[in-house]
Amino acid sequence: MSEARLPTLFIPHGGGPCFFMxxxxxxxDPWKSLGDHLRGIGATIGQQPRAVLVVSGHWEESQPTVTAAAAPPLIYDYYGFPPHTYQLRYPAPGAPRLAAEIRLRLDQAGIPSTGDDIRGFDHGVFIPFLLIYPDANIPIVQLSLLASLDPAAHLAVGRALQPLRDEGVLIVGSGLSFHNLRGFFTEDPRIAADAESFDQWLTQAVTDPDPARREAALTAWAMAPGARTSHPREEHLLPLMVAAGAAGEDAGTLTYRDHIFGKAVSSYRFG
Structure with a gap:
């Protein structure tokens, strides 16, 4: 057992290998402040986790799927970047026993799941964790999103995994609070305004002290102002739902907010 319950996090993982260019x-450097935030996260946790469970916006399956390899490879799932970014290494071990425990927790909650003995870590895992825990000495298991993109289902997955926080497991949702690739690189003031409106709404929803209201708001996220401008497709927002579901009664707090290419981007912690 760990000394104390670990928090859950939602982190922005940037764009491709952005922190290494x-x-x-x-x-x-448009990514400097976010990189500095990620580098400081480990010190804020208060203890070294036994393992990390990461939900990235870059893996979807028909049912929750966990990496079960003892030594997962890296998936360089970004394109057109300098050659050195394909030489990055992050040899964090996997955790097959934790993968099995995750599947057991999901099964107990009535959520069918599966394991993947081959898949490695995509860049939504290894890029931010090169900054968060650069020594790569903490075992990591990655959990897929559901291809249904159902926010309520992702909240339910998080709720099922909440007990892991008392067993030394750090649960991290890795995505982006604004993920409109065309919108990032335009100077259209309407997109920046929508991003601002959605970010303010999202922070209010996450930090609502009533967990039931928080979950209701997040389930209906697409109705928020600026929602579909900020997320034409929601795969980079759904890791937040898993982190929020695993938060239980713990309050959410805003831990980082800045503007990248003029668009508001935020990070959150529960507990």
Missing amino acids: EPPRGMP
């Missing part, structure tokens, strides 16, 4: 000469 130089900005154009004479230009400020």
Whole structure:
């Protein structure tokens, strides 16, 4: 058993290998503040987790699926970046026993699941964790999203996994609070305004002290102002639902907020 219950997190994992690239000469690094935030997360946890469970916005299956390999490889699922970004290494071990425990917890909650003995960690895992725990000495299991993209189902998955927090497992949703790739790189003020509106709504929903109201709001996220501008497809928002479901009665707090390419981006912690 761990010394104390671990929090759950929702982190923005940036764009591709963004933290490991130089900005154009004479230009400020748009990812610096987010990189600094990720580098500081480990110190805020208060103890080293026994293992980390990560839900990334880059893996979807028909039912929850966990990586079950002892030494998962890396999946360089980004395209057109400099050669050195395909040489990044993050040899964190897997955790087959934890994978089995996750599946047991889901089964006990009536949620069918499966394991994957081959799949490795996508960039929604290894890129941010190169900054969070750079020594790569903490076992990691990755959990897929559901291809249904149903927010209530992802909240339910999180609720089923909540007890792991008392067993030294850090549960992390890795996505982006704003994920509109075309919108990121446009100067259209309407998109920036929608991003601002959605970010303010999302922070209010996450930090609602009533867990039932929080879950109701997150389930209906698509009705929020600026929602579909911020997430034309919601796969990068759904990791937040798993983190919020695993939060239980614990309150959510805003831990990071900045503007990247003029668009509001936030990070959250529960507990």
